[in-house]
Amino acid sequence: MGALLQSHTAPRKLIAGNWKMNGVGAALAEIEAMAAAAERLSCDLVLCPAFTLIERAAGLVRDTPVRIGAQDCHAQPAGAFTGDISADMLADAGASHVIIGHSERRMAYAEANEQVAAKALAAYRAGLTAIICVGETEAQRDAGRALDIVVAQLSASLPDGATAANTAIAYEPVWAIGTGRVPAEAQIADMHAAMRQHLSARFGMEGGQMRLLYGGSVKAANAADIFAVPHVDGALVGGASLKAADFLGIAAAA
Numbered sequence: 001m002g003a004l005l006q007s008h009t010a011p012r013k014l015i016a017g018n019w020k021m022n023g024v025g026a027a028l029a030e031i032e033a034m035a036a037a038a039e040r041l042s043c044d045l046v047l048c049p050a051f052t053l054i055e056r057a058a059g060l061v062r063d064t065p066v067r068i069g070a071q072d073c074h075a076q077p078a079g080a081f082t083g084d085i086s087a088d089m090l091a092d093a094g095a096s097h098v099i100i101g102h103s104e105r106r107m108a109y110a111e112a113n114e115q116v117a118a119k120a121l122a123a124y125r126a127g128l129t130a131i132i133c134v135g136e137t138e139a140q141r142d143a144g145r146a147l148d149i150v151v152a153q154l155s156a157s158l159p160d161g162a163t164a165a166n167t168a169i170a171y172e173p174v175w176a177i178g179t180g181r182v183p184a185e186a187q188i189a190d191m192h193a194a195m196r197q198h199l200s201a202r203f204g205m206e207g208g209q210m211r212l213l214y215g216g217s218v219k220a221a222n223a224a225d226i227f228a229v230p231h232v233d234g235a236l237v238g239g240a241s242l243k244a245a246d247f248l249g250i251a252a253a254a
C-alpha cells in the first residue's frame with residue numbers, strides 16, 4: 001500500500017461547482033465573473049449549472065480556462081426517455097464534464113451503482129469527463145462502516161475504462177452536504193487514502209492519478225485546510241459555487 005500511495009504525484013487541483021436546481025439567465029453574470037478571474041488561478045474550474053444554462057454558459061467561457069459541466073446524463077445515447085438528456089446532447093451544448101451519481105440523485109431517483117457506471121460509460125463515449133460521486137450517510141458512519149461503504153460504491157460505480165483523464169471522484173459524505181458540518185481532516189485523509197488504494201489496485205497508474213475531490217460544506221474559510229489533506233485533489237462545491245466571490249475564494253486556496 002505504501003508504495004502505491006507514494007507513487008502518487010499531486011495533479012493540478014480541480015474545483016467544480018454544482019449549482020443544483022438554482023439559477024436562471026441572470027446568474028450567468030457570476031460565471032462571467034469567475035471566467036474573468038480564472039486566468040490568474042493555479043487550479044482548474046468547472047461550473048455545472050442546470051441543463052437550461054449549459055449552452056449559454058459554454059458560450060460565455062469559450063475563450064477562458066473555465067469548463068462547463070452538467071449534473072446528470074442518461075445511460076443511453078438516444079431513445080424514448082421523456083425528460084432525459086443524453087451525454088451526446090451535453091457535449092453538443094458545449095459541456096465537457098458531467099456529475100454522475102450525486103447522493104441527491106441516488107436518493108431521489110434510487111440511482112444504483114450499476115446505473116452510475118452505465119452513465120459514466122455514456123459520458124466517456126460522448127467525450128465527457130465524469131465526476132462520479134460517492135459518500136456514506138451519517139448512520140453508516142456512526143456504525144463504523146464509512147470506509148467499506150464508500151469503497152464498495154466506488155468499486156461498483158466505476159466502469160472499466162475509467163482513466164485519470166476521463167474521471168474524477170467526488171467523496172461527499174451525505175451528512176456534510178448543505179449542513180455546514182465538515183468531517184475532521186483525519187476522516188477525510190483516511191477516506192481519500194482508502195479510495196486511492198482501491199483505485200491504484202484496480203487501475204494502476206491511472207488510478208494513482210485520478211483526481212479525488214472532497215465535497216460537503218466547502219467554503220473559502222475551510223478550503224485551505226481541506227486542500228492540505230493528502231490525496232485531496234480539489235473540491236465539489238454546492239452552495240458556495242453560486243456566487244463568484246465565494247467560489248473564487250475557494251479557488252484561491254487551491
Ligand SMILES: O=C(CO)COP(=O)(O)O
Nearest residue numbers: 018177178216217238239
Ligand atoms: O452536494 C454538494 C456538491 O455536489 C455539496 O453541497 P454544499 O457545498 O452546499 O454542502
